[in-house]
Amino acid sequence: MTSHPTVGHVHLRVADLDRAIAFYRDILGFDVTQQSATAAFLGAGGYHHHIGLNTWDSLNASPPPAGHTGLYHSAFLYPDRASLGTVLCRVAAAGITLDGAADHGVSEAVYLRDPDGNGVELYRDKPQAEWPRNPDGKLAMINARLDVQAIMDEAP
Template sequence: MLVVIGVVAALGWHLTRPGAADEGTRPPVSALGAGTRMGPVELRTADLDALRGFYTEGVGLSVVSQDDREVILGVDGSRLLRLVAAEAPADDPGQAGLYHSAFLFADEAALAEALLRTARVAPTAFQGASDHRVSQAFYFADPEGNGVELYVDRPREQWRWQDGLVVMGSAAIDPNAFVAEHRGRAATGPDAGAVTMGHVHLRGGDLAQAESFYADTLGFAVTARSDGALFLAADGYHHHLAVNTWSSAGAGTRPDSLGLGSVAVHVAGSGELDALERRLTGAGLAYERGDGSVVVHDPWGTRVTVSVAG
């Protein structure tokens, strides 16, 4: 018997819908090259046990390592989420921070199981669902209110690009129908059962500042724009990163709080870090170059670590 997930809620945003795409239109070229992907998101939490339970028993992550102050979660040893115990005020949605961490499932069957588990573990956590044309996405809030997206991509050959931007939308999905259709189907392919940090969606104070930092300097390409939001990616993906100002327009440097601690980006090789270092120097931004990594802070003080994938 299916657990009723809930009534689909409005997502609070809508992407501009372009007209028919030209057949030859291709994704924009990014300074960050092939193999770029998102690394683990760090969350600061007042209740380590509650968040660990939500992400393991619901989302389906496994404990990679843990101690009294920190839990690393992932899939098959790959690190996707870092939970750090902290004493700080609650996250303020009016400030810059995390809108959601988005966990990408390799197939609909695995996603359906995760939706059912999460609904059982946290019956009131469901916030909405949307067909974005490039993906099918389901939205939750974890026990401390951090946004969580569980999604599956449509095949890349079905994505449409127009004038260098990906065509996306926001049509409603019946979550119960999705679970009923896909639950229990055998997953196929070499990545069956895999889960990755598909993208990270942030709250920011200004979209022009976001584009200057994340596109012009960090090296992502702009792949979509909407009213109050910017979407960016590398290597022809629909988006690895997004920034919106829906609740945080005009926000300045983030105060100390629970919620987002840091964001990580993995790149293919040290040459990517050398090029990033040159862009950061040209932009006059402070950064730290370590062994296989570059650490910089975005315009609102969020720590961004770019490192060579292990």
């Protein structure tokens, strides 16, 4: 039997724990599963946590400057277009500006920043049968325009 790794969670340093919780809970839709004065853990679907937030080394700190190494973005998978549309409506209602959006052939994704300047991708995968492939069977991902409003229109 072959085993393969999966990604379990991302842990982020934040400057303001309450502000970060409000973003990941109220806008992106994660549930707080545990919280202390300096850290919080948020998950979805009953999982212990997909996101860890802490102020251990970053209380009231500023984001790292552009052009430095670090996390480019964390990506959060939504189960379908309607769910992605729902979260995009909350993003818009909160006045959060999108950095970009793209149809990658395999997925539809939008990009933004959390309150601490961390890159965030919100996306949904297309059914694997629709993924574009080269004649040799390898993926042929694209970077095409995405109609974000059309996805938001699918929100219940």
